[in-house]
Amino acid sequence: MDIQKDFGITEALLICHSLDAKKYAEERFPGRFIFAKYFSGSMRFGGGLETILKEISTLKDEGYHLAKMQSAPVMRGRVSASPDELRMDDDEMARMFDAMKDENIPFLLHLSDPDTYYAKRYTDTTVYTSKERDLNELEGVLKRHESMKLQLAHFAAQSEIHRLDNLARWFDTYPNFNIDTSSARWVSRELSKDPKRAREFIIKYQDRIVFGTDCVTWGPDRSYYEGRYLALRLLLETAVEHKPLPFIDADTVDTGGTFINGLNLPKDVLQKIYWQNAKDFYAKFV
Numbered sequence: 001m002d003i004q005k006d007f008g009i010t011e012a013l014l015i016c017h018s019l020d021a022k023k024y025a026e027e028r029f030p031g032r033f034i035f036a037k038y039f040s041g042s043m044r045f046g047g048g049l050e051t052i053l054k055e056i057s058t059l060k061d062e063g064y065h066l067a068k069m070q071s072a073p074v075m076r077g078r079v080s081a082s083p084d085e086l087r088m089d090d091d092e093m094a095r096m097f098d099a100m101k102d103e104n105i106p107f108l109l110h111l112s113d114p115d116t117y118y119a120k121r122y123t124d125t126t127v128y129t130s131k132e133r134d135l136n137e138l139e140g141v142l143k144r145h146e147s148m149k150l151q152l153a154h155f156a157a158q159s160e161i162h163r164l165d166n167l168a169r170w171f172d173t174y175p176n177f178n179i180d181t182s183s184a185r186w187v188s189r190e191l192s193k194d195p196k197r198a199r200e201f202i203i204k205y206q207d208r209i210v211f212g213t214d215c216v217t218w219g220p221d222r223s224y225y226e227g228r229y230l231a232l233r234l235l236l237e238t239a240v241e242h243k244p245l246p247f248i249d250a251d252t253v254d255t256g257g258t259f260i261n262g263l264n265l266p267k268d269v270l271q272k273i274y275w276q277n278a279k280d281f282y283a284k285f286v
Contacts, residue, residue: 001029001032003222003225003226003229004225004229006226007229007233010032011032011033011034012032012033012034013033013034013035013036013066013108013212013278014033014034014035014036015035015036015038015068015108016035016036016037016038016064017038019062022035022062022063022064026063034065034066034282035063035064035065035066036064036065036066036067036068036108037055037059037062037064037066037067037068038068038069038070039052039055039067039068039069039070040069040070040075041069041070041071041072041075041076041110042075042076042078042079044071044086044093044096045075045076045079045081045085045086046079049086049092049093049095049096052096053095053096053099056096056099056100056103056105057099057103059103059105060103060105065106065282065285066105066106066107066108066282066285067100067105067106067107067108068107068108068109068110068153069107069108069109069110070110071088071109071110071111072110072111072112072113073112073113073117073122073127073128073129073134074113074121074122076127076128077122077124077127077128080126080127081127082126082127083127083128083129083133087137087140088109088111088137088138088140088141089137089138089140089141089143089144094144094145097141097144097145097148100148101145101147101148104285105285106148106149106150106151106281106282106285107148107149107150107151108150108151108153109138109141109150109151109152109153110153110154110157111134111137111138111141111152111157112131112134112135112138112154112157113131113154113157114157114160114186114190114251115131115160116251117251118130118131120251131157134157135157135158135166138152138156138157139170142170142173142174142176142177143174145176146174146176147176148176149176149177149281149285150176150177150178151177151178151179151180151210151281152177152178152179152180153179153180153182153212153214154179154180154182154183154186154187154214155167155179155180155181155186155187156170156177156179159186159187159190159191160190160193161190161191161193161194161197161198164197164198164201167179167201168201168204168205171205171208177208178208178209178210178277178281179208179209179210180209180210180211180212181209181210181211181212181213181232181236181273182212182213182214183213183214183228184213184214184227184228184229184231184232185228185231185245185247185249185251185258186251187232187235188231188232188234188235188245188258188260189245189249189251189252189258191235191263192235192258192259192260192261193261195261195262195263198263199263199264199265202263202265202269202273203265203266203269206269206272206273206277207272207277208277209272209273209277210273210277210278210281211232211273211274211275211278213225213228213229213232214228215228223246223247224247226246227245227246227247228247230246231245231246231247231260234246234260234262235260235262235263236262236263236265236270236273237262237264237265237270238262238264239262239264240260240261240262241261241262242259242260242261243259243260243261243262244257244258244259244260245257245258245259245260
């Protein structure tokens with residue numbers, strides 16, 4: 001909270017893994033957060049969909065504003081689910097989306113990961129498949145649930161420069177979603193590889209992007225939080241060139257590290273990304 005204050009942040013979306021955490025944050029910092037109820041993606045394979053439906057039914061009564069699911073491929077790995085078991089865009093999972101639509105609950109979804117993960121971590125073909133397959137599943141969600149208000153985490157898993165054209169196609173086709181700038185490491189690394197192209201993309205789709213860091217409250221290490229806020233401010237606000245990422249990037253530590261090339265976005269675009277887009281997107285839910 002102190003570091004957010006240092007970086008000018010006065011309100012934020014807080015993803016809570018427990019009701020106790022939410023109650024503490026609400027009592028300690030009244031009026032400071034909108035709250036997302038966390039669902040582990042492995043729940044749909046282990047606990048079954050009925051558990052998720054029950055959690056959705058109590059979400060608003062517990063004071064949450066939206067639902068968030070971490071359903072990246074690693075969640076399949078934790079329960080050894082096959083790549084085509086209970087796809088997010090299939091008939092069974094439609095029950096979850098319909099329940100949220102009935103309750104007027106927006107959904108924050110993480111379904112894919114950096115290209116580097118597929119190259120280095122997701123190599124067991126009995127559990128994992130290609131990123132293209134996972135992105136097809138994510139687009140299937142957009143196509144099937146067009147009336148659903150969706151926020152796709154981590155730049156919709158497409159901050160890599162060669163994926164921006166596909167993400168642009170999604171924006172031009174599906175009006176029901178936005179994206180966020182988390183994670184600071186992944187987004188800063190990939191958009192910096194072609195700042196001219198990245199800048200053009202963000203300016204064109206400036207109404208569909210909200211600020212996010214992906215900070216997780218692991219402990220009291222100030223550098224963890226400061227580094228992520230600083231990285232994104234350097235990326236979005238400045239024209240720095242080849243500036244070292246202010247923390248270690250595990251994906252590039254053995255290949256020379258990650259460097260930021262700033263996009264130097266116009267102030268009116270920054271205002272939308274930092275503040276206005278989120279207020280507009282969630283206005284009717286909060």
